Amino acid sequence: MIFLKIIRASRPDYFKSFYIHIMVEIFNDIKKLYTFTAPHPALADYIEFFSETSLEAMRYHIGTAAFTVKLFPSYTPTIWINLGTPYQLVNGKSIQIIDEYTDILLLRNEIIERRNLPTDNIFTVKFTPGGFEAIFGFSQTKIGSAVIPLQQIIPATIIRKLKGLGGLEDRQQLLQELFLEKLEQQKRADPFYLQCIKDTMDAFSGSGMAAANHELAKQLFISDKSLYRYFTRIVGTSPKNYLAITRARIALTAYVANADLFSPYQYGYYDRSHFYKDVVKFTGRKLSAFTS
Incomplete structure (x- = not known):
């Protein structure tokens, strides 16, 4: 390549x-x-x-x-x-x-x-x-x-x-x-790994995007290390990073759609400060840079 x-x-x-x-x-x-x-x-x-x-x-x-x-x-x-x-x-x-x-x-x-x-x-x-x-x-x-x-x-x-x-x-x-x-x-592709990624995302969504990695691994009957290995092998990043990106993308979309009704708690954040920090990690800039 x-x-x-x-x-x-x-x-x-x-x-x-x-x-x-x-x-x-x-x-x-x-x-x-x-x-x-x-x-x-x-x-x-x-x-x-x-x-x-x-x-x-x-x-x-x-x-x-x-x-x-x-x-x-x-x-x-x-x-x-x-x-x-x-x-x-x-x-x-x-x-x-x-x-x-x-x-x-x-x-x-x-x-x-x-x-x-x-x-x-x-x-x-x-x-x-x-x-x-x-x-x-x-x-x-x-x-x-x-x-x-x-x-x-x-x-x-x-x-x-x-x-x-x-x-x-x-x-x-x-x-x-x-x-x-x-x-x-591609019969040699790994359907188990792909299914694990999908099941993890479903479980994360079902938890209100609040579940920790070890909680998700427990639901899938695998170890934390296995969950980490599957994500880094298939997605190219850790489950923690990928789930944080997914949550930030979904929450930020909801915030932009209606900031007045937005609640960070609905997306697994502890408070607004937690959400704002994730926005900076996700976009590289403060939220005010996009909304001002």
Whole structure:
């Protein structure tokens, strides 16, 4: 596996005014720029969604301005196939130019920014934690903070064919056929580990997102060490960190939707101070920086 280190911009002047329009996940309705579809039922445990830029929505909401999309950590392997123009990718502390011919896979284990031209057009496949490994037999833990050229995962001929198709449904159908074929081949994948991750998340949700790791492990009839090992092997981070990210994402979404009715206790926090500290860990900034 050869990791993509950096792609230099042939026309860096394209990327001078990204901060004209900044859209931040959760705080802004980023989804309005895209059309989403659910995966085939046989892939529902492994893929969260397929999506593609809505050119009509882009014209209405973005117009001719450059814009930035900021995304928070999720540990959900994501494929971005470029149907439009170059964009600048900020992945943690790494900054790269992704040209119009380059398609990528990344883990989203850090804060990410896509700094785009108004002609941006992206096709997305978002996997569930462990879903990528179940289909490709390649652990997402090996992705880490790297940005991987997609042609190392999916044949270039299929990528070219996908780009020549007419729309989201046709592109999704093409990839789903590939994914279903690979899923059938990956009989060696570890359904026990994947099920353990799902059961842990269900138990955590059922506890009001307040259960500690040892309590979750007890419910699953495994040891704390086993729970830690399963998460680090499948997701690429500890259960404590992943559950904290999940809780922060859900709680912050509820807070933004209605701050007046928001109660941190409903999401397993001790008090508002506990919630605010988690927001800083999750977003890298104080809540006031987004709401002021």
